[in-house]
Each structure stands twice: as structure tokens, then as C-alpha cells.
Amino acid sequence: MAGHMASTVVYDCIVVGGGIIGSGAAYQMAKEGHKTLLLEQFSLPHARGSSSGPSRIIRNAYAEDHHSAMVQEVQKTWEDIERETNTTLRRQTGMLVLNQRRNAESFVSTRQTLVKRQLPFEDLTTQQLTARYPLMSYEGHYDCLMDTEAGFLIANKCLQLLQELFKKYGGMLHDGEKVTRIEPGRIVTVHTSKGQYKTGALVLAAGPWASELLKPLGVHLPLKVWKVNVCYFKEKVHSSYVNYPIMVDEVGEGFVYCFPSQDYPGYMKFGYHLLWDEVDPDSRDKWTDKRQVDIDHLKSYVRKHYPGLESEPSIIEKCMYTCTPGEDIIIDTHPVHHNIAIGCGFSGKGFKMGPLIGKILGDLAMGKPPKYDIKPIRMNRFMDQKAKL
Numbered sequence: 001m002a003g004h005m006a007s008t009v010v011y012d013c014i015v016v017g018g019g020i021i022g023s024g025a026a027y028q029m030a031k032e033g034h035k036t037l038l039l040e041q042f043s044l045p046h047a048r049g050s051s052s053g054p055s056r057i058i059r060n061a062y063a064e065d066h067h068s069a070m071v072q073e074v075q076k077t078w079e080d081i082e083r084e085t086n087t088t089l090r091r092q093t094g095m096l097v098l099n100q101r102r103n104a105e106s107f108v109s110t111r112q113t114l115v116k117r118q119l120p121f122e123d124l125t126t127q128q129l130t131a132r133y134p135l136m137s138y139e140g141h142y143d144c145l146m147d148t149e150a151g152f153l154i155a156n157k158c159l160q161l162l163q164e165l166f167k168k169y170g171g172m173l174h175d176g177e178k179v180t181r182i183e184p185g186r187i188v189t190v191h192t193s194k195g196q197y198k199t200g201a202l203v204l205a206a207g208p209w210a211s212e213l214l215k216p217l218g219v220h221l222p223l224k225v226w227k228v229n230v231c232y233f234k235e236k237v238h239s240s241y242v243n244y245p246i247m248v249d250e251v252g253e254g255f256v257y258c259f260p261s262q263d264y265p266g267y268m269k270f271g272y273h274l275l276w277d278e279v280d281p282d283s284r285d286k287w288t289d290k291r292q293v294d295i296d297h298l299k300s301y302v303r304k305h306y307p308g309l310e311s312e313p314s315i316i317e318k319c320m321y322t323c324t325p326g327e328d329i330i331i332d333t334h335p336v337h338h339n340i341a342i343g344c345g346f347s348g349k350g351f352k353m354g355p356l357i358g359k360i361l362g363d364l365a366m367g368k369p370p371k372y373d374i375k376p377i378r379m380n381r382f383m384d385q386k387a388k389l
């Protein structure tokens with residue numbers, strides 16, 4: 001859509017950001033019958049933010065209990081969307097959680113969450129692991145469990161469907177329109193590159209650009225944006241890893257994860273969740289000589305543990321994480337202007353929860369108490385930042 005001037009319409013809700021969180025919020029608000037506008041700075045679809053790509057893990061196995069609880073809740077929403085659109089958005093593959101360190105805190109807490117919530121999982125020895133998956137090679141001791149319900153979301157399709165459903169429920173989607181300034185108030189005025197709009201409730205879901213929007217509103221959060229390289233390694237024999245599970249292995253300061261060869265048949269997807277390459281989201285791919293570190297690490301990981309794959313990646317895709325200290329998410333309202341809800345800092349794990357977080361953000365902005373306890377994920381946990389809020 002183009003050429004929007006100052007409008008006399010007052011929206012019930014405006015959502016900034018057409019990633020999975022903003023699209024989830026917009027979908028939920030429009031579905032409830034609220035007059036909603038979704039603003040996205042780039043033409044859709046785009047691969048400049050954090051929500052692009054063919055797949056994202058959805059799993060129960062989390063060290064943080066509240067994440068596991070949210071996943072239980074959001075599975076029902078994805079199921080409803082699948083039913084409503086007669087589409088398959090999830091594939092169940094199971095997910096192996098590995099850790100070479102015995103009784104590592106993250107592994108123990110993850111196992112405890114699964115036990116506490118009575119979620120299905122299986123403990124495996126390294127011998128059982130390699131007997132079951134002969135094309136994986138892990139020697140010596142590993143703590144290992146299988147989250148049997150885990151799998152992945154077909155991410156591009158999820159995002160596209162949320163936006164289509166939003167429009168089907170009467171929502172207005174303006175892409176290629178950047179929000180440049182926000183004037184808070186009982187009625188908020190949103191200035192963009194093409195015009196200005198008024199709304200009773202505002203949801204900010206700007207992903208890596210969150211700080212740019214929040215600072216002028218007096219909100220200074222300790223967010224950092226990191227570049228991530230996603231590498232696809234080709235199978236030596238086509239489809240040999242197609243029925244393998246997702247795998248997550250804590251390695252050094254981060255963890256390596258991989259997906260079976262389903263996104264792109266014949267290629268397995270690997271990533272190294274290691275925060276080492278901080279970037280400005282507007283110059284994500286600007287060259288620096290550190291840019292190979294995670295790719296080199298993944299190459300040696302694949303050589304060591306996945307003998308059925310070529311050791312050089314054939315395809316490399318880029319993405320960004322927006323992380324908080326402690327890598328937990330932020331969902332809250334603006335400390336002064338309570339009709340502005342803020343969702344950011346999803347720290348590499350927000351995709352699966354998009355429509356649930358969207359519902360919470362929409363409710364918060366509209367002044368409704370959220371159905372979910374957001375205490376652990378509010379901004380005020382960053383105590384040293386509190387004075388600035």
C-alpha cells in the first residue's frame with residue numbers, strides 16, 4: 001500500500017513490525033474484531049529481520065519452566081491455525097539434547113522441567129544414541145535425552161499465514177512504511193515515512209530495531225543484536241538424514257543445533273548459537289575479519305559428529321538474534337504510557353511463541369490483564385536499568 005496521508009481514523013490497535021511477533025499480535029487483535037493496522041518498514045516478505053527462513057524449532061525441553069509452559073499453550077494456537085487454514089505448519093521429529101559435561105546445570109534443569117510438567121521424554125546413553133542413529137558419531141560420555149514431542153515449524157509459511165489471516169479478519173497491512181516517531185498519549189500518534197496514524201493501543205515488536213524505537217520513548221534496555229550464520233551441509237547420500245531428529249549440543253559458551261534434511265532436501269541445517277558477532281541491524285553483512293568463527297566451528301563439528309555430510313557448507317543464510325543479558329525475553333508495557341506494549345529481546349527463541357506473545361502484547365496494550373503471568377519476563381528485572389525507565 002502506498003501514499004497514506006494523515007488519517008482521521010483512530011485505530012483500536014497499531015502494531016509496529018511485521019515479524020512473527022508483530023504479525024502474531026496483529027492477527028490476534030484483528031481476529032478479536034479490533035480495527036488494527038500493521039506497519040512494516042520493508043516490503044514483505046523480507047529476510048532482513050529475525051523471522052525469515054524455512055524452519056524454527058518448537059520444543060518442550062527448556063531449562064526455564066515458563067518457556068515450557070508457554071510452548072504448551074502456543075501448540076494449541078498453531079493447531080487452531082492449521083485447522084482453520086487446512087495447512088500443516090509443524091513437523092514432529094523429536095529433539096536430542098546432548099551435553100558432554102556430566103550433570104551440567106542447563107541439562108539438569110531442562111530434564112527437571114520435563115519431569116515437573118509430565119512431558120514425554122526418553123533418557124538415552126551414548127551407546128543407545130549411536131545404535132539408533134548410526135550416521136551420528138559421539139564418543140565417550142554424553143548426557144542425553146530425547147524430547148519426543150519436539151519438532152519444527154515451517155517458519156516462512158507460519159509468518160505468511162498469520163499475515164494472510166490478519167487481512168482476512170479485516171486488518172490493514174502497510175509494508176514498505178517505516179515508523180519514524182511515536183507521540184504517546186491516551187490516543188497515540190504514529191508518524192511514518194508515508195503519513196501519520198492515531199490509535200488507542202500500540203504494540204511495538206521491532207525485533208533487532210527495538211532500541212531505535214524505544215530510546216526516544218525513554219526506554220533504555222540492555223539489548224544486543226548478534227549476527228548468526230545458518231549453514232546447510234550436503235548429504236553424501238541423498239536423504240540419509242531425512243528421518244533424523246533435531247539435535248542440540250551445548251558446546252563451549254553456546255550450543256550447536258541441527259535439523260534433519262527437510263528444509264532443502266539433501267541438506268542438513270546447522271547453527272551455532274554463540275554470541276560473538278555484534279552488529280548494527282542496518283549493516284548486518286558489513287565485512288569484518290571475525291565473520292568466519294561460527295562457520296569454522298560448525299565445519300569441525302560436522303566433520304567430527306556427522307560423517308555422512310560433506311564438511312564444507314553448501315549454503316549459508318544470515319539472521320540476527322536480539323538478546324538480553326540472561327537471554328530471556330521481554331514482554332511488558334511502557335512504564336509510563338500503559339497503552340504501549342513492548343515485545344523484544346527474544347534471544348533466539350521467540351518464533352514458536354509468536355501468536356501467544358502477540359495475544360499477550362495486544363491484551364496489555366488494550367489494558368486487559370494478560371492471561372499469562374509475565375512477572376519473570378517484565379523489563380524491571382534489569383534493575384540497574386530501572387532508574388532510566
Ligand SMILES: Cc1cc2nc3c(=O)[nH]c(=O)nc-3n(C[C@H](O)[C@H](O)[C@H](O)COP(=O)(O)OP(=O)(O)OC[C@H]3O[C@@H](n4cnc5c(N)ncnc54)[C@H](O)[C@@H]3O)c2cc1C
Binds near residue numbers: 021042
Ligand atoms: C538463525 C536463527 C534461528 C532461530 N531458531 C529459533 C528456533 O529454533 N525456535 C524459535 O522459537 N526461535 C528461533 N529463533 C528466534 C526467532 O526467530 C526470533 O526470536 C523471532 O523471529 C523474533 O521475531 P520479531 O518479530 O521480534 O523480530 P523480526 O522478525 O526481526 O521482526 C521485526 C520487524 O519489525 C520491523 N521494524 C523494525 N523497526 C521498524 C520501524 N521503525 N517501522 C516499521 N517496521 C519496523 C522489521 O523490519 C522487522 O520486520 C531463531 C532466530 C534465528 C536468527
